Amino acid sequence: MNRRIRTLLFSTLFPNSVKPVHGIFVETRLRELLKSGAVETKVVAPVPWFPSANPRFGEYARWAAVPKRETRNGIDVLHPRYPLLPKVGMTTAPLALALAALPAVRQLQAEGFDFDVVDAHYYYPDGVAAALLARWLGKPLSITARGTDLNLLPQYALPRAMMHWAARRADASIGVCSALMDVLRGWGIDGQRLHVMRNGVDLERFRPLPQAQMRQELGLDGAPLLLSVGLLIERKGHHLAIEAMPALLQTHPQARLAIVGDGPERERLKALARNLGVQARVSFVGAVPNEQLLRWYSAADALILASSREGWANVLLEAMACGAPVVATRIWGTPEVVTPQSGGVLFEPREAAALAAALQQLLAAMPAREDVRRYAEGFSWQQTTQAQLALFGRLAGLSLSST
Structure with missing residues (x-):
């Protein structure tokens, strides 16, 4: 037949x-x-x-x-x-x-x-x-x-x-x-x-673009740029990314966090950034079409995924396919994606202090972007x-x- x-x-x-x-x-x-x-x-x-x-x-x-x-x-x-x-x-x-x-x-x-x-x-x-x-x-x-x-x-x-x-x-x-x-x-x-x-991961849609050019097009400076991408709900852990900023700024005072996404927690997250005094280093980008995310991944130094639950988060491979390493919670399927060979760092417990320490570890020994991309190419x-x-x-x- x-x-x-x-x-x-x-x-x-x-x-x-x-x-x-x-x-x-x-x-x-x-x-x-x-x-x-x-x-x-x-x-x-x-x-x-x-x-x-x-x-x-x-x-x-x-x-x-x-x-x-x-x-x-x-x-x-x-x-x-x-x-x-x-x-x-x-x-x-x-x-x-x-x-x-x-x-x-x-x-x-x-x-x-x-x-x-x-x-x-x-x-x-x-x-x-x-x-x-x-x-x-x-x-x-x-x-x-x-x-x-x-x-x-x-x-x-x-x-x-x-x-x-x-x-x-x-x-x-x-x-x-x-x-x-x-x-x-x-x-x-x-x-x-x-x-x-x-x-x-779609290796054609998600590919490295020149980092300096993307930052210029997005209106960003050369300071370390961290991304947290996803629906603005508690489970995605954007609040932990914000809470990690005070400790991170002690070692990287120019670091910036960009939160990409929208959702019901937006105003609460903005208030959290104000209360912690980091609102000048945290920006809320809003929702970005999937086909445009590669510009942000290419501009970023690293992606943060501080989720409490994930099966297999697509943003991990999307970021890595664009050359950006990942810092993520050690939960469920994430260790199957973020291995030592990926250049990324897993953290636990799911707390701001552990996330800040993981970010400092990554920023102190950044992997080559081409190596991160090469790792992602194994996930066609x-x-x-x-x-x-x-x-x-x-x-x-x-x-x-x-x-």
Whole structure:
């Protein structure tokens, strides 16, 4: 049988025209897979239902503005609506997602797209919903775990029980790092169904640009520049980067911290910088499109990732691909990325003093930027793409030679 593998990607974590960076790591892996030419994919990415797109309703209105169907980078994406109920939404979300998505999936099948495999991303609620869909439709299922789904949500009894059921139902589970698959192994899931497929990095999008030129274009001086990139929430640890600045400034008085991202903690973080007296050395850049981040990575001396939980953080390899070494918390999958060979430094405990000491260690013995880039080049997407092709081909009953 000579045809491409047909996959249905199912996840609430997928970019859209209103939120173009929402779940971009899921889209990136899919785009790399599609480059193989061996796979055909449609995406069902449900969004919460809300009755009005009036901007006065804030974040909810943005979800309402998402089109019901769109094409992104040549990929057909459907956005069915699902009810997200206050207070009980966490436990009802899997069933609500599955019921809302089923008509959209049936529509794709009626249009002639009879897929071979359900490729779900994020174990809860998405993976549980996908397990329901796969059962109703009689299709094999793969669920990819990405971080907080397995290192945070299992502390809640009902979600944990539902994830256990989905993990037993799934024909395959994929983890972006070994630590995530160790969780499922601890649940008694057959190791033959557990697969580690790390995220790669787009070495064309993320490449070193001349540091001095980037600093000039971004309006920066020649002082040591540190970046902290990500959503402005507690888990990402931007507050620790700010709290480390007083100690760092004692040894590097001209150092500057640039925080790239936006989110609910913005004003609190600004107040923290003022209270510590470092507001003149901390700048809040705001959200930056993914394709423009290479300018900041290339300008920076180092990236800080002080997260409390991460599966496999894309920013680590993105920064290293641009020549910037990394200082990061020693958690979950991060030690699989930031090894001694990377030129970066891991720190623990997750405290400002430990972060400051790690930054001082790095700045005292900076690796060559070309060596950092060379290390990142070992993390192309090719290996992950080939692993997906082998897995999805087996689940679909198609060999690689027949695709």
